[in-house]
Each structure stands twice: as C-alpha cells, then as structure tokens.
Amino acid sequence: MLQLSFIQEHTDIVIAGLKKRKHVAPETTVQKILTQDGQRKSLQTRLNDLQAQVNQISKQIGMLMREGKKEEAEQAKSKTSALKEDIKAQQEALREVENFLNEALAHIPNIPHESVPVGDSEEDNEVVSLIGEPPAISADALPHWELIKKYDLIDFELGGKITGAGFPVYKGKGARLQRAMQNFFLDKAGEAGYTEVQPPILVNEASGFGTGQLPDKEGQMYKIVDEDLYLIPTAEVPITNIYRDVILEESELPRKHCGYTPCFRREAGSWGAHVRGLNRLHQFDKVEIVQIVKPEDSYTVLEEMRAHVESLLQALGLHYRVLRLCSGDLGFTSALTYDMEVFSAGQKRWLEVSSTSNFETYQASRLKLRYKDKDNQKHLAHTLNGSALAFPRILAAILENNQTPEGIRIPKVLQPYCGFDIIN
RNA sequence: AGAGGGUUGGCAGAGUGGUCGAAUGCGGCGGUCUUGAAAACCGUUGUACCGUGAGGUACCGGGGGUUCGAAUCCCUCACCCUCUACCA
Numbered sequence A: 001m002l003q004l005s006f007i008q009e010h011t012d013i014v015i016a017g018l019k020k021r022k023h024v025a026p027e028t029t030v031q032k033i034l035t036q037d038g039q040r041k042s043l044q045t046r047l048n049d050l051q052a053q054v055n056q057i058s059k060q061i062g063m064l065m066r067e068g069k070k071e072e073a074e075q076a077k078s079k080t081s082a083l084k085e086d087i088k089a090q091q092e093a094l095r096e097v098e099n100f101l102n103e104a105l106a107h108i109p110n111i112p113h114e115s116v117p118v119g120d121s122e123e124d125n126e127v128v129s130l131i132g133e134p135p136a137i138s139a140d141a142l143p144h145w146e147l148i149k150k151y152d153l154i155d156f157e158l159g160g161k162i163t164g165a166g167f168p169v170y171k172g173k174g175a176r177l178q179r180a181m182q183n184f185f186l187d188k189a190g191e192a193g194y195t196e197v198q199p200p201i202l203v204n205e206a207s208g209f210g211t212g213q214l215p216d217k218e219g220q221m222y223k224i225v226d227e228d229l230y231l232i233p234t235a236e237v238p239i240t241n242i243y244r245d246v247i248l249e250e251s252e253l254p255r256k257h258c259g260y261t262p263c264f265r266r267e268a269g270s271w272g273a274h275v276r277g278l279n280r281l282h283q284f285d286k287v288e289i290v291q292i293v294k295p296e297d298s299y300t301v302l303e304e305m306r307a308h309v310e311s312l313l314q315a316l317g318l319h320y321r322v323l324r325l326c327s328g329d330l331g332f333t334s335a336l337t338y339d340m341e342v343f344s345a346g347q348k349r350w351l352e353v354s355s356t357s358n359f360e361t362y363q364a365s366r367l368k369l370r371y372k373d374k375d376n377q378k379h380l381a382h383t384l385n386g387s388a389l390a391f392p393r394i395l396a397a398i399l400e401n402n403q404t405p406e407g408i409r410i411p412k413v414l415q416p417y418c419g420f421d422i423i424n
Numbered sequence B: 001a002g003a004g005g006g007u008u009g010g011c012a013g014a015g016u017g018g019u020c021g022a023a024u025g026c027g028g029c030g031g032u033c034u035u036g037a038a039a040a041c042c043g044u045u046g047u048a049c050c051g052u053g054a055g056g057u058a059c060c061g062g063g064g065g066u067u068c069g070a071a072u073c074c075c076u077c078a079c080c081c082u083c084u085a086c087c088a
Helices: A004-009 A011-020 A025-064 A070-106 A144-151 A156-164 A171-189 A206-210 A236-243 A295-315 A362-367 A391-401 A412-418
Strands: A124-132 A201-206 A230-231 A246-248 A255-264 A283-293 A320-324 A337-345 A349-360 A370-372 A376-379 A381-392 A405-409
Touching: A004 A011, A011 A025, A025 A070, A070 A412, A124 A295, A144 A171, A144 A391, A144 A405, A156 A295, A156 A391, A171 A283, A171 A295, A171 A376, A171 A381, A171 A391, A171 A412, A201 A206, A201 A236, A201 A412, A206 A236, A206 A320, A236 A283, A236 A362, A246 A405, A283 A295, A283 A391, A295 A320, A295 A349, A295 A381, A320 A362, A337 A391, A349 A362, A381 A391
Parallel strands: A246 A370
Antiparallel strands: A124 A320, A201 A230, A255 A283, A283 A381, A320 A337, A337 A349, A349 A381, A370 A376
C-alpha cells in the first residue's frame, strides 16, 4: 500500500493516480486520509505525554515505597486515576483513527506508472509488440476442446465428477505434457538465474494481505474456513511472502525465485459460454518468477522478466503479442503490467498466458520488506513477478496451432521433456 | 489427537512486580596496539512511532486483564520442542 508520508508529500501525484484509475472520489478520499493522519499524530502526542506522566509518578512511588514512606506513596497513587481514564480515552480514539487509516490505505490502489495508458477496459490496452505469424492452418482448425476429446488428453467431465466444473483430469499424453511444461519452464527459469522454491499452496491471512490479494480480492480465493487459510491463486503469494518482515542487505539484491505450483481461483461470476475447455479453470498449473530488487533497478528488471517470458513463447514457436495494460485493466497492486497473449488458431482469439508486473513498493510496504543501503539506511524494496508460464492456455495454443492431419506436432523444445513428438 | 515443556535483542542465554530496552557471552561496527593480520584492550551495536529539537512513547510470540508500576502475575490464541497415538 501507499505510505502515509508519500501521500502527505505527493498528494497531487496520488490524486492523479487515482483519477487515472477512475477512482470515484480521489480528492475527498485523499483529503480524509490526510486529516485523519493529522488527527492520529496529535492524539499520539497527547497520549505519549499522558503516559510519560504516569510513568513519572510510578517511578516516584517505587522510590517512596523503598524509603518506607507509605502515606506519600498512597497519595501519589490517587493522582493517577484521572490520568489513566484520560489515557484510556485517548487510546480508544487513537485506535479508531488507526483502524480508519489502515482500512482506507488498504483500499487505495497503486499509482499507475506514467507509461500506463488511460483506459476503461481491456479494449484500451496498448499492443506493444506482435511477434510471429498466425499459423497457416486450414479454416476448419479445431478448437482445443475438440482435439482434447479426439486424442483423449483431458477429461473435464471426470474432473466434474471428482470435484466440480473447472477441475480437469489430465490423462496420458495430456498429463505428460503438463509435466513436460513444468520441467521445461523451471529449467529455463533456473538458467536465467532464478532459484527454485517449492512453497506451500495454502497461505495465511497475513500472506494474503502482504501481496495484496486481501482484503481486495477475498472472493477470488478458496478459503479453508476451519483453519483460516487460503488456497493460493498464484505462487506469487507464498514466494513473495518469503520476504515478509525481512530486512535484506543491499548486496543481497536482487533476489530471484521461481516456483511451480497449482493455482486456485474461484472466478466467481465469470463463468460463461466463452470459457470452454482450458480457457478458464478453477485449478491450473503455473511456473512463476519473482524478483526483489532495488528501486532504481525495477523497470530494467521488468523488461528483463518480460524478455524471459517472451523467450519461452518464442522457443515454443507461438504467435503472441505483448500488451501494456491500461489504467482500467491494471491490477490493484501493480504500477505497470505486461500481459502476454498467445494466438489460438482454433478459436481465433488471443489467450492471456502471462502477466508480468512491477509493484514498486506497494507490496513491500505491506510486507515490510526492506533493504539496508551502504549507510545503513532502510528503504522499501521493489517487488516484481510474472507467469513463466501458465500451462493450460499454452497447452490450448499448442494443440490448436500445431494440429495437422497426422496429429499434433509437439514443439521441439518440449520433446525431450515429454518423450514424444506427435499426438495422434 | 492426548500429556508435558517452551517462545527474551543478529545468535546463545540471564532475568519471577519498581532504578529492565533488558545482565553476560558470541557475532557485527569503530578505535588502540601492529609492517600487515591475529590476539588483547577500549568504545559502540534492536525496531517503530510522536516531536523542529531536547526528548518522549510503545514493543521481551499475538491479543486481553490485574496493578500506581508487568519480560516477570492471570486469561486467551498462535507457534515450537519432547513423549504417546496415528500416518505418506
């Protein structure tokens, strides 16, 4: 979240950022926060003062007791009762103000980077690059759900029986391809310097808050009510939270991690006709890359991460485009996000397979993730992450784009991982 | 899941109602000595907030309570360890 000091010093920037995001009432929201913060300060000053007085008296009582001056001690005790009542009132008022501020700050989104185009929806995202050509496939190219049936790669109905809609069962070569992608993506991330981790896929509330899923996106996550835990919607959550409440040395930056996890999303209300097959699932698999970096490096690193994701797409021979998300489509916590979309020949549409973002200090502030510079000064770090990559839509694109009369050709780079070169 | 024990500063580890933000040791940083290093010695070394500043406040796993005063007493929650039970 944004720091109060930042809002104080750069009120205009914050308001402009909120306006860019089409926030309903930027000025009043920010003004209210600033007034309440002023309120907080004066309450705390007064409270500190009262506490100091009580501490002073207590110290005197201790001395009097030791000297055996009981009467004077009793007299001193009586002086504190009024103070204590006052303290209680101040504390309550302070807590109220702090609760308000915490709540308000938690609901202020990150400020979009200056390069983020203004826009209302995904219609307004900016296409920053378009790589490759649509595959030369006959007009009757099948969508992947037909191919999946034809070659018996995934059983959606079976998943529905075992769990429910959106929980597919991968079978045979379908399952093998999943494993191939996992190893291929992890190996590539490893080569790019990311240290592999295998994190928990259930996280507690503090972790959900740290990366910004809570409280904003509570409804998107599956919750284990009995344990107060959430199934992760992305490995970003457990991996970034490795660094919650951590102060790193500047020399330890950047920290680079990758990890494979299943991801769980309720996708409440978004189930519709055009989400057939692998297009949208409640459970899917993904390799995620995460970096913790110095602020001055974060935009260079964002490009580096984007290049890594693109190299994967190129290795797989997929036709793709890169979008710079507009302010209306930009995630709550992100300052700048690139979405990578692959073209799926059977559906003739673009499928998002990666979202790569710079959160600047937004997550770090919630996480209390800092680093010490040479002069021992502490600063919030910048956090970034990206999908590299999400499996289901990659699989969908591979199936649709590589279909031939003989069968589905497997991209060369995956062949050593899955052990076959065609599905027929 | 049952019984018991525990959670203190970067680490180890004292501290059971007042002068304790906290002994001591190790580690870190600065210095003396040395050609240099080691050893020795001296000093220093937590975090957050309020205050222009001097300074103040809070924090000994989290929350609450008793008290003029809590690391220390009480309640509660979380986590860790040991034994038993179970289990991949």
